[in-house]
Amino acid sequence: MTDSSRQVNKWLITLTVMIPAFMEIVDTSIANVALPHMQGSLNAGTEEITWVLTSYLISNAIVMPMTGWLARVFGRKHFLMACIVTFTVASLLCGAAPNLGCMVFFRILQGAAGGALIPMSQAIMMESFPPNEGGMAMAIFGIGAMFGPVVGPTLGGWITDNITWRWIFYVNIPVGIVAIIMVNAFVFDPPYLKKQRSQIDYWGLALLTLGIGALQIVLDKGQQEDWFSSSFITSCSIVAAVSLIMLVYAELQHPHPVVNLRLFKDGAFASGNCIMFMVGFCLYGSVVMLPLFLQTLMGYSATMAGLVMAPGGCASVIVMPMVGAYLKRGDGRKIVLCGLLLGAWSLYLMRGFTLQASFADFMWPRVLLGAALGMIFPPLARMTLANIPRVEMGNATGIYNLLRNIGGSVGIAVSATLLTRLSQFNQANLSAQVNPYNPLLQSKLAALQQAAMSRGADLATARKVAQEIIYRLVRREAAMLSYSYIFWIIGMSFLAIIPLLFFLRKPRET
Template sequence: MSKAKEKKADAAAWIAVAAGTIGALMATLDISIVNASLPTIQGEIGASGTEGTWISTAYLVAEIIMIALSGWFERMLGLRRFLLIVTAGFAIFSTTCGLAPSLGQMIIGRVGQGFTGGAMIPTALTIVSTRLPPRQQPIGVALFGMTAVLGPVLGPLIGGWLTENASWHYAFFINLPISIALLILLLVGLRGGRRRPDLLAHADWLGIIGLSLGLGCLTTLLEEGQRDRWFESSLILTLAILSGIGFVLVGIGQLISREPVLRLSILRDRSFASVFLMSLVVGGALYGILYLIPQFLAQVPDYNAEQSGYVVLLSGLPTMMMMPLFPLLVRIIDVRLAVALGMAFYGASCFLNAHLTAADNGGQFVTAQLLRGLGQYFSLLFLNQAATTSVEARFAEDASGLFNAARNLGGSFALALVSTLLDRRTTLHMDRIGEATTANSPTGQAFLQQLGQGLAHGDPAGGMTRGLALFSQQVQTQALVMTYSDLFWLFGVIMFVSIPLVLLMKPLPRTGPSTAAA
């Protein structure tokens, strides 16, 4: 190994990594920080429940578009200038959201937050792969991986606490001091990079328009599909067509552009392609389960947002505790074995929650959440490491954009799957329970009579009516619990079925990460 490769990162490089980590954490936090505050926000800005969902959807749509396009902006403006612009923009748009008196202004602010915040996620991984020498990259990867795990976990908890103890406005205003600190770190830690304004003159406009149209429409389709009954809706059908047109334009741009906006050719590398697919799967499990657990706890044991947040937070503890070990583990454990182990832990944790009952509460999730945290540690962090080393350094921006877009897109697919199956499987289970236990069967009559007597309070007829209502509620609750069990089981199966993808990955040298990304 040459002396150049043995050279350690200087203080400026670590300040740059710290800036990238803080920016990525802030951006991932804002994906979910408003979820616990949505009912309050909707009431204050005069939005209906359906309209209020766009407060989250607007951010997700804008973010995934910018994640994919960030490599092109970075090459054109230079990394330092690009990050300074988007950090300042994020602070401005956060203020816009915090002061929003109407739904329209809130959505404008959230779109702006999504565009500017989306740029901070892939650039954090780019900083790690370009500013740190190969032997120190695992430290930066661990810090970045922590943001991917903790951001979605801490978001609802922080948002719920701020809403309960201060005001929902502070869920946005909290970004202001962080953005100011981030600007200082960027000015100190990053050098002024080379700009390439010529990229604007011969830009891959087909690719830019295609990615914006394809990813934007696809994300909106997945977010709104179940609410609009999928392809029964002309809106969903139109979004699907526009998304398809967008991806066709991207393909044409890859063929005719001198320098495509996003080099999809790196997906021909089997190792990176497998990392991309597993990022889809792990992202789906991450965001899908982060949605399932609070929903179950709110609907069955009647937890509030803050109580649910503490249960969700448990999965972040193993990552925080084991993060210092990652630079050592990445040198002694084959990356393929580590990712397979992580996905197996993840799948096993899902199976632990595949037999829920109506009597279960947060305690039922403790062991599964800790095991899930181990799964996230091994799968996400080692996939991050593989993403930075699977391609040449000149493709680092494109690899980071694709890897992070895959994780977010996997989350959108998972949430669409969850919302669809929650509706359909609950109806199916209610029908089956109703067929097995009818009010006219001897067992059903005896049960109803028992309920009616307990609720009569001197009014037998009223007691029977209340008993029927309670019986119906219990059937619905049982059907809902069975559906949640089905969904956890399904996520477990998906994780285990995806494990063979690790066989397509290239192993990292035992002496340290590959130098390709240095």
């Protein structure tokens, strides 16, 4: 770095880059709980309003892998400040959006600006700490990354219930202003990362935009559109596959590619990204399924579901600094292995959930999962990026974060599809037991019917009420079995990652 940047305390730089990164992570999830309220204000249908989320994710995913290239073209400090300014202004416009069309457009701008914030923040932190403290740097970054998804839905729900949904965007404005001031004061471009004037990779830009955009649409809308029975999803899948295959060829041929795929020649980087893809699959799949289970089957409110999830984020925050301290002298692969085993165990406990489980029964597996993720993220990031040249760090962190997000999108899509299919399958199987020849069923029906009649219902009404109660019980049990199987699959996925650890190496300290 330049002389002026060397004099800046590394903790000041850490605080500076964590503010915009945390803001972006929170915004990824904060809008979820406000969709029903937006729907009425923006005069949108149930399916239309989900584009508020989808548009953000698509533009976010497109920009993320080209972060390193954009930073070299425009200069990292100027590009980072431009992204924060755009994100803040877009947040203001989202809050003031008069209709759905404007909201989707402003969310695209917000997502595009936010897509670069996390990779650049991660790259700057990797440079600000000496190599032997790289694990601590990633632990600190991981605290913000894990705390954001906990704060987002809780904060979004409170703001929506007590003020108005528009303020979930307005709260970014003061945070963005503080971030701009601090980046201008404390972040500087290193001497090796100067603005570069080179041939623009137009094919790479076009194919990346088309391929990642189409893929994100498929993953986000696939279950809603019944996957390949929809011509729209089929067309998007073909576009994504062809574009991404052509992208690989184009980027390997171009001297200055938008996405430097040659980084995958490094074994640690390649295997680390594969592991992160699978960790994203497990993380997002479980984090989406658990609140859904609590709210749809257990009758928990959004606030209560958030209270179940929050201790997991707190466990990550507690564990990560200890992991970072250990990594100064220990082997990160051992910590990742312990994290994967602990994650599998937590999902095994979730597999045992019942409809009679208590709040504590739900909370403790989530605490274990949070601790597991706190053991996985810092050492994995450090080992994956250990051999990457500094000049390519922005590119590497962009790819790394993109694969985590795509893994998460795949995890959510697979979990949602399994939930729908398995619920139908289990309900059909359980319904087969609902017949006149089942003595337990007839006894239960008689008891329910008698209870309804004791409250003043006539015989026909009482019989109908009893049948409706049995039908609801069958649906709940079918859904319970489906969630249990999904938790088991996610837990097995944690174990399936373990063989990839053999391809990682302990970073050489210099």
